Amino acid sequence: MPEAEPFALVDRNRNGLRIAAANGKALSAGVALGTPLPDARAAMPALAVRASEPERDGTALQKLALWLGRYGPSTNIDATDGAWVDVTGVAHLFGGEAGLCRDLTERLGRAGITARIGLAGTFGTAHALARFAGSPSGSGWTIAPPSTEREALAGLPVAALRLDREAVQLLVRLGLKRCGQLYGLPRSALAARFREATRASDRKAAEIRAATLLLRLDQALGTVAEPRRPMRAPPEASARLAFPDPLLTAEGVTAALERLVALLAAQLSDMSLGARSFRLALYRVDGTVAGTSVGTSTACRDPAHALRLMRERLAGLDAGFGIDVATLEAERLERLEACQSSLSTGTNDASIAIGTLVDRLVGRLGRGQVAVCEPAESHIPERSEVWRLAMEAPLPGVSARVPPPTHPPRPPLLLVPPEPITVIAEVPEGAPQHVVWRRVARRIVRMEGPERIAPEWWRHVGASGMQPGTRDYYRLEDTTGARYWVFREGLYEDRPDDQPEEDDGGGDDTPPRWFMHGLFP
Amino acid sequence: MPSEGSPSLPPATSAPTPRSSALPETRHWTLGEATIDARLPGGGLDPAATIEIKPATHADWASVLAFAACLAVRRLGSLAPAASASQVLWCTTRAVTSEHGRLNGAGLATLGLPPETILLVETARRNEALWTLEExxxxxxxxxxxxxxxxxxxxxxxxxxxxxxxxRTPLLLMTRPDTPPALSSAVRMRLSRRPSAPHPFDARAPGIPRFGLTLERCRGAPVSDETVSLDLEWCHVTHRFSLAAGLVDRTHATGDARQRAGG
Structure with missing residues (x-):
């Protein structure tokens, strides 16, 4: 929508359509925010109107806050109409605070966003300046030099203090229209005035409002600290590179990545730390962010390894119209002492080599694809061990040992879940004579068993999805020489003419069921 | 007894010492059975080449996977005790896992392979598997x-x-029985399941596993017009293959057992 046309967004509420936002042309023609649409139309018949979409606004703000990461590590959205970024110690990169604001305004302007920027030593003052300060010389930004929050706030309306509508109306009724008027007031008197001005039933709310007012004022003036929650926790170590000419080619990005990794590795080395995860963010000139993150199975600060992991991910990266800022952050830091690098080019230490390999496999295939075997606390065959993700398990080679082989042999291949089979036996409790598995009948010539494995009575779901029963395992060999591990879940002892026993076996009235559980060589 | 089945062998290759598997063959990745090792170039498997194993039929996959685990045991045993590389990468696909079951650590331990040495990778696509193996x-x-x-x-x-x-790492490649073989493998074996050895104490019970092995291709081996086809059995105690004893009696033994099982 071009700036030349008067334009507004409307909200539907209880009383009909109201103006939620308007552009400069409409505002200057007398369209006030919050007025009903018919009134606004009366003032300006040519007003173009669209329905406002708060959800999409929120999404766009999130993206904007993410993009602001190019100016500082901690950012987040602010209320429903703004975003903040902590620029402590980074202004010099842009030639001072004014330079930073100019850069930000220009970039947002190119993206079609008219920005109003407030920069101050406290969060509350910056919030107020961005929304309520008329900027000098129409530049779009207002900067409060250090420890001048009092002066900067003094002339602003009380609404700038992030108060609710009732509180603002009350203050205006009391004649307190500017923040500066609040400075000299006795604090207890302010609360008393709030109480007197409201009905008796709202006394409690009035006290809360008064307390909020004082807190907001103190926070804006910097006498009370205000905790902020960034979208992501700021990294403990990070490296940043800005490029005068946007990077467009894969070679350029790779070269930049090499420098970033080297910078970060030097930082980590100084701190005797290694990272388990690296996050790369590439800021494109058109205001979008591309990024990737890689994880490692052990703490790492080896530039070559980190570089190789990330290069895998750069393959599908779209540079768009070019990348002008890149940041690399180290996350999940762990203690990593300096160690002697090997003289030969090959890695001598097997654990390092295997860790490197695991990282590469996980980086390319995904976390869920690489696993190591770990024993688990259960005597049920399929639960007695788990294949844990290699990234979460301790390093291969140092993992806990699975108990040594027991005498009844176990199959090297286990069907999970066990597959139901049909079994014909001579006598109900006897060994199988014929087995039908996967629709093929197999005649059994040799068998060994049963080996009884009692159920875990503290669990409630067995192989058949019901209360687990006692398992009787058999090793079978058919006429072709194939060997199977089958089991019968449940017992035959529950005869209908018997007294129903409250026993652990068999389930209720269901006959025992047979399952194929493993394949022997 | 392993040596009885191979009277025509050159005696120098490896004197069969049934109970000490460790010392004489530490530097070689062999099967531990003189008849088959003598057929391989250099008296063992090449530790820097591809060895392909094909099942004879689809029903033989369980035997092939177990045989690979046994070869892995042999490979780990052939390395020096303090060798830096002690892990086995097992790269499989989801289809194989759902068809033939997932690896069972206790079962691998039964064969003699410590489960903590296995690094299991499950890939969805063939290209991923090839990349993983190369890497x-x-x-x-x-x-x-x-x-x-x-x-x-x-x-x-x-x-x-x-x-x-x-x-300098060997690759055990297992492919479907009905596909053309990989052309660059140094050794290609075809494997089929065999009725197990007689159980020493219980005639009705299955004994230790036996594999029917045919050497289909062997790069650099001494020229021979006969194809090597042997029945091997795996001993999980000594961690070595041996020739199946009493080959001629097998049918009889099986029939006997069947008779008893049936009766």
Whole structure:
């Protein structure tokens, strides 16, 4: 929508359509925010109107806050109409605070966003300046030099203090229209005035409002600290590179990545730390962010390894119209002492080599694809061990040992879940004579068993999805020489003419069921 | 007894010493059975090449997977005790896992392979599996890489062979029975299941596993017009293969057992 046309967004509420936002042309023609649409139309018949979409606004703000990461590590959205970024110690990169604001305004302007920027030593003052300060010389930004929050706030309306509508109306009724008027007031008197001005039933709310007012004022003036929650926790170590000419080619990005990794590795080395995860963010000139993150199975600060992991991910990266800022952050830091690098080019230490390999496999295939075997606390065959993700398990080679082989042999291949089979036996409790598995009948010539494995009575779901029963395992060999591990879940002892026993076996009235559980060589 | 079945062998290759598997063969990746080892170039499997194992039929996959685990045991045993590489990468696909079951650590331990040595990778696509195997072989960090694939074309198989040579790491490649063999493998075996050995104490029970092994291809082996086809059995105590004893009695033994089981 071009700036030349008067334009507004409307909200539907209880009383009909109201103006939620308007552009400069409409505002200057007398369209006030919050007025009903018919009134606004009366003032300006040519007003173009669209329905406002708060959800999409929120999404766009999130993206904007993410993009602001190019100016500082901690950012987040602010209320429903703004975003903040902590620029402590980074202004010099842009030639001072004014330079930073100019850069930000220009970039947002190119993206079609008219920005109003407030920069101050406290969060509350910056919030107020961005929304309520008329900027000098129409530049779009207002900067409060250090420890001048009092002066900067003094002339602003009380609404700038992030108060609710009732509180603002009350203050205006009391004649307190500017923040500066609040400075000299006795604090207890302010609360008393709030109480007197409201009905008796709202006394409690009035006290809360008064307390909020004082807190907001103190926070804006910097006498009370205000905790902020960034979208992501700021990294403990990070490296940043800005490029005068946007990077467009894969070679350029790779070269930049090499420098970033080297910078970060030097930082980590100084701190005797290694990272388990690296996050790369590439800021494109058109205001979008591309990024990737890689994880490692052990703490790492080896530039070559980190570089190789990330290069895998750069393959599908779209540079768009070019990348002008890149940041690399180290996350999940762990203690990593300096160690002697090997003289030969090959890695001598097997654990390092295997860790490197695991990282590469996980980086390319995904976390869920690489696993190591770990024993688990259960005597049920399929639960007695788990294949844990290699990234979460301790390093291969140092993992806990699975108990040594027991005498009844176990199959090297286990069907999970066990597959139901049909079994014909001579006598109900006897060994199988014929087995039908996967629709093929197999005649059994040799068998060994049963080996009884009692159920875990503290669990409630067995192989058949019901209360687990006692398992009787058999090793079978058919006429072709194939060997199977089958089991019968449940017992035959529950005869209908018997007294129903409250026993652990068999389930209720269901006959025992047979399952194929493993394949022997 | 292993040596009885092979009277025509050159005696110098390896004197069969049934109970000490460790010392005489530490530097060689052999099967531990003189008849078959003598057929292999250099008296053992090449530790920097591709060894392909094909099941004779689809029903033989369980035997092939177990045989690969046994070869892995042999490979780990052939390395020096303080060798840096002690992991086996087992690269399989989801289809194989759902069809033939997932690896069971306790069962591997039954065969003699410590489960903590296995690094299990499950891939969805063939290209991923090939990349994984190449990467693993080139890293040189592994004792052995095991790959289960449908088939391997000429170019990938050559790449795998070169990677194995570059990383000095052997590759056990298992492919479907009905696909053309990989052309660059140094050794190709075809494996089928066999009725197990008689149980020493219980005639009705299955005994230790037996594998029917045919050497289909053996690069650099002494020329011979007969194909080697043997029945091997795996001993999980001594960690070595041996010739199935009493080959001629097998039918009889099976029939006997069947008779008893049936009666």
């Amino acid at each position: 693993a072989l080139r890293s040189g960090a592994l004792a052995l890489a095991v790959g289960i694939l449908d088939a391997v074309d000429l170019t990938p198989s050559r790449r795998l062979g070169l990677s194995a040579a570059a990383g």
